[in-house]
Amino acid sequence: MADSSPALVVEAVVKEYGTTVRTRALDGVDLTLVPGELTALVGPSGSGKSTLLNIIGLLDRPTSGRVAIAGNDTSSLDERGLTAMRARMLGFIFQFHHLLPAFTALENVMLPAWGDRGMPSKQMRTASEDILRAVGLADRMHYRTSNLSGGQQQRVAVARALVHRPPLVLADEPTGNLDTASSGEVFALMRRFNRELGTTFLVVTHDRSIADRCDRVVELVDGRVQSDRRISAPTDDAQPNRG
Amino acid sequence: MPFEWFVALRYMRDAKGQTALILAAVAIGVSVIVFLSALIGGLQTSLIDKTLGSQPHITLRMPREEPRPLVEPTAGVAIARQIEESPQRLRSIDQWPTIMAAVDRVPGVIAASPSITGAGFAVRSDAKSPIVIRGVDPQRFLAIIDIRKRLIAGRYELDGDDVVIGSKLASDLGATIGDKLRILSTENVDDVVTIRGIFTLGNLGIDGTWMLASLRHGQALYALPGGVTTIELKVADVFEAEHVAIDVRGRTGLQADSWMTVNAELLAGLSAQSSSKTMIQFFVILAVALGIASVLIVSVVQKSREIGILRAVGTPPRRILLVFLIQGGLLGIVGSFVGSALGALFSKLFETLVRDPSGAPKFPVQLDLSLFAFATAIATGVGLLSAVIPARNAARLDPVTAIRNG
Numbered sequence: 001m002a003d004s005s006p007a008l009v010v011e012a013v014v015k016e017y018g019t020t021v022r023t024r025a026l027d028g029v030d031l032t033l034v035p036g037e038l039t040a041l042v043g044p045s046g047s048g049k050s051t052l053l054n055i056i057g058l059l060d061r062p063t064s065g066r067v068a069i070a071g072n073d074t075s076s077l078d079e080r081g082l083t084a085m086r087a088r089m090l091g092f093i094f095q096f097h098h099l100l101p102a103f104t105a106l107e108n109v110m111l112p113a114w115g116d117r118g119m120p121s122k123q124m125r126t127a128s129e130d131i132l133r134a135v136g137l138a139d140r141m142h143y144r145t146s147n148l149s150g151g152q153q154q155r156v157a158v159a160r161a162l163v164h165r166p167p168l169v170l171a172d173e174p175t176g177n178l179d180t181a182s183s184g185e186v187f188a189l190m191r192r193f194n195r196e197l198g199t200t201f202l203v204v205t206h207d208r209s210i211a212d213r214c215d216r217v218v219e220l221v222d223g224r225v226q227s228d229r230r231i232s233a234p235t236d237d238a239q240p241n242r243g
Numbered sequence: 244m245p246f247e248w249f250v251a252l253r254y255m256r257d258a259k260g261q262t263a264l265i266l267a268a269v270a271i272g273v274s275v276i277v278f279l280s281a282l283i284g285g286l287q288t289s290l291i292d293k294t295l296g297s298q299p300h301i302t303l304r305m306p307r308e309e310p311r312p313l314v315e316p317t318a319g320v321a322i323a324r325q326i327e328e329s330p331q332r333l334r335s336i337d338q339w340p341t342i343m344a345a346v347d348r349v350p351g352v353i354a355a356s357p358s359i360t361g362a363g364f365a366v367r368s369d370a371k372s373p374i375v376i377r378g379v380d381p382q383r384f385l386a387i388i389d390i391r392k393r394l395i396a397g398r399y400e401l402d403g404d405d406v407v408i409g410s411k412l413a414s415d416l417g418a419t420i421g422d423k424l425r426i427l428s429t430e431n432v433d434d435v436v437t438i439r440g441i442f443t444l445g446n447l448g449i450d451g452t453w454m455l456a457s458l459r460h461g462q463a464l465y466a467l468p469g470g471v472t473t474i475e476l477k478v479a480d481v482f483e484a485e486h487v488a489i490d491v492r493g494r495t496g497l498q499a500d501s502w503m504t505v506n507a508e509l510l511a512g513l514s515a516q517s518s519s520k521t522m523i524q525f526f527v528i529l530a531v532a533l534g535i536a537s538v539l540i541v542s543v544v545q546k547s548r549e550i551g552i553l554r555a556v557g558t559p560p561r562r563i564l565l566v567f568l569i570q571g572g573l574l575g576i577v578g579s580f581v582g583s584a585l586g587a588l589f590s591k592l593f594e595t596l597v598r599d600p601s602g603a604p605k606f607p608v609q610l611d612l613s614l615f616a617f618a619t620a621i622a623t624g625v626g627l628l629s630a631v632i633p634a635r636n637a638a639r640l641d642p643v644t645a646i647r648n649g
Contacts, residue, residue, distance in 0.1 A: 054643050057555070059555055059642050059643045060643060079560075080559065083554070083557055083558070083559050083560075084557065084559075085557075086555065086556065086557040087556065087557020087558070088557070090557075092555055092556055094552070094646065098548070098552045098646065099552075100549050100552065100553075101549075102253050102254060102257035103253060107253075111246075111250075111553065111556070111558075112556040112557055112558070114246045114249070115246050115553055115556070115557065115558030115559070115562055116557050116558070116559075117246075118245055118246055118247075118562070119244075119245055119246070120244070120246075120249075160556070
C-alpha cells in the first residue's frame, strides 16, 4: 500500500449506457478516500451507487474520467491487469456474501489468492486460518459455507475480502440481508479491521444506522455527489458505536 | 494442487449425480467402441487367417501366352480379325533359381518357395479321383503353408515316392497312412506313391484334391526336369501384399497375383464391415461428445454466479477456462478407462458364452493395447473438445452481470 497516496481517487467519472438513447448513470463523480477512512456511500435506488462501485471495483470501465487505487492509475490497464489488480489491491464484500457453496470456509478465503497465483502456499493457508480465527470462526473453518448461518457466512466473506490485506475494501450492502444482531457483528468486524490494519472501506448501504457509524457519508443523487459529510476523523480511536 | 484442478475436481465431486451419469454415458460409449472393434477385429483376423492359411500371399508364374497374329496388317490390306486365345500350357519359369533369390530380397517378402503344380488322377482299386499334384521344396513350403500344424495323421515326409494328401481325398479313396496309390499326370506319366501324411486345411476344395510331393517328383510327373511352374511368396504385412506384388512384377516381368486380387470379394466384404464399424464409432463418439458438452453447458449456467464471483475477486479468465476443460478431459479419460474395462469384459464374456459345437469360440475377439489407447485418446480428445464451448462461455462471463443474474 502506498502510504502517502490516497487509497482511492475518483476523478470526473462519467458513465453512459446505450448507443442511440444515451443514459448517464454517473455524471462527473469526484471522490478521494484517504487511507484508513471508513466511508458510507448512500443514495436512493438508481442514484448510480452500484455503477460507481463497479467502476471503483474495476469490474466496469468509466466512459470518461479516471480511477486510481492506492496511487495506481487504472485507465491504462488491460483486462489482465485489471484482474490482477482486483486480486491484489481490492477486497470485495457482497450483499449476499457470495461464497462458493461447494467449498469450505477456509477454501473460500484461500480461493482469491489461489486463483491469482495458481498454486496454494503455506503462507496463504496460515493467513487464511489466522483471519478466520480473527472473525471468530476458528471452529467452523472446515465447514462447507452452505452449512453456516447467514451471519457466519458474511463473516467468512469479510475474512475473504481482508485476508490479503488490500488497501481498499468495497462492501455492497454488507448487512443488507442480515438481522440486526448479525449486522452489528459484521459492521463491528469491518470497523475492527479498519482500525487494526488501517484498511480503507467504502460501504454502500441503505441502512441509516450503519451509515451513521462510519467516519464519512457520501450521498449520491442522480449520478452526482450531492453531499459529503464527515462524522468523525478516521484516526479517531473512540468507538462510540461499536456493536 | 493447482487452482484449476482443485476447483474442477470439487465441482465434479459436488455434482456427484451429474458426474456419475455422464461418466456412465462415456463409459458405455467407449465400451461399445471397444467391444465392437474387438469383435470385428477378431472376426476379420480369423477370416484372413483362414483364407491365408491355405494359400500363398503372392503367386508368381509365367505370363499368359498371348495369341500371335498369323498375318500382320500392311498398308492397303484390311484384315477382319478373329482372335483366339492361345491354349495355356504348363511352362517352367525361366531362370527360376536366380529369380527366386532376387525376389527373396524384395522388401516386404519374408519367404519364397518354388512349386510345380499340375492336375492328374489318383486311382485306388475302383476309386478314381481328380487331383492337384503339388511338387514342393518340403522345407521352404512350410513357410508358405504350415502343413505340419495341419496334419491329422502321419508325418510330413516327401522323400522319393512319399506324398501327403488332403483328408477328403484320403476318405474319397478310402486310403490311409502307408497305403499306395496309382497316379496319372496330365502329361501321361504314371507312378505309384505312398501316403505318409494326411492334412486338413479346412477348405473342401483343397482337402479333396491336393497331393503334396517333392519338387523332383513333380518335375518328373510333368516332364519339366529342373523346372518350376510357380514361385510362392509370403509377405510381412498381409495388407501390403498387392503393393509387393506390383513391385515383384516390375522387377521380374512375371505374372504376380496377390491374395488380395484372388480374394477380391473377401476384401470388399472386410472393407464394408470396417466402414460400418467406423460409422457406428463415429455416431457413438458424437453422442458422447454431445453428452459431455450438454452437462458442462448446464454446469456453467448453474455456476455462473460463482464464476462471476471468482472473476470479481481476481481469477483470470484463462483459469476459469481451464477449470471446465479439465472437467471435460477428466470425464473423457475416466469414462474411457471404465469403458475399456467394461468393453474388455463384454468381449471376453461374449467369447466365452458364444461357442460352436466343438467348444471353440464362434467369434474370436481381438483385444489389444492399441485399441484401449485409441479409445482413451478419442474419449479424452472428445471430452476436451466438447468442453471448449462451455469453457469459453464461462471464461467470457462478465462478473457484474453474472453476479446480478446468476
